[in-house]
Amino acid sequence: MPVFTPVVQPDFVAAVQALAEQLRSGDWVPSYLIGIGRGGLVPAVFLSHASGLPMLSVDYSSQVEEFAGAALAKLAARTRDGDRLLFVDDINDTGGTIGRLRTILAEHGAVAGSIRFATLIDNSRSSQTVDYRARTIDRAVTKDWFVFPWEAVAPQTALDDDAAAVPERTA
Numbered sequence: 001m002p003v004f005t006p007v008v009q010p011d012f013v014a015a016v017q018a019l020a021e022q023l024r025s026g027d028w029v030p031s032y033l034i035g036i037g038r039g040g041l042v043p044a045v046f047l048s049h050a051s052g053l054p055m056l057s058v059d060y061s062s063q064v065e066e067f068a069g070a071a072l073a074k075l076a077a078r079t080r081d082g083d084r085l086l087f088v089d090d091i092n093d094t095g096g097t098i099g100r101l102r103t104i105l106a107e108h109g110a111v112a113g114s115i116r117f118a119t120l121i122d123n124s125r126s127s128q129t130v131d132y133r134a135r136t137i138d139r140a141v142t143k144d145w146f147v148f149p150w151e152a153v154a155p156q157t158a159l160d161d162d163a164a165a166v167p168e169r170t171a
Contacts, residue, residue, distance in 0.1 A: 095128030
């Protein structure tokens with residue numbers, strides 16, 4: 001049974017502020033923040049307000065083509081027109097989501113230097129790297145299942161199912 005660790009609202013807001021500060025202090029400025037549905041939508045909204053940057057979204061988790069694949073193709077085209085895109089998610093755990101997004105964007109001809117990723121929590125052992133992070137964990141040490149504020153309303157069975165989807169994360 002995994003350890004469920006709540007990410008309380010003040011810690012979530014502090015993480016968003018840390019990402020906003022990283023963006024302000026860097027020399028790469030995104031044209032748009034892209035919230036990755038589902039877990040990256042709320043962080044992207046907060047980061048948009050904290051940074052003043054406009055936000056778009058991609059409903060990746062639904063696996064509905066017109067809300068993911070088609071949108072990613074349009075976003076890839078925007079990079080060829082000079083836009084810079086910062087994709088935002090809650091956690092870079094295994095790297096599966098970020099890896100698949102990078103592959104899809106590349107298949108659609110996205111300019112690699114125009115795409116970056118930000119997460120609230122970054123697993124140092126992930127197969128993918130992110131450019132901005134508020135916190136780094138090592139999944140060999142930290143086995144907690146993080147429950148973000150927007151997930152706190154989910155039934156416990158849904159949290160159990162999510163945590164069990166990739167057992168090596170929490171075992």
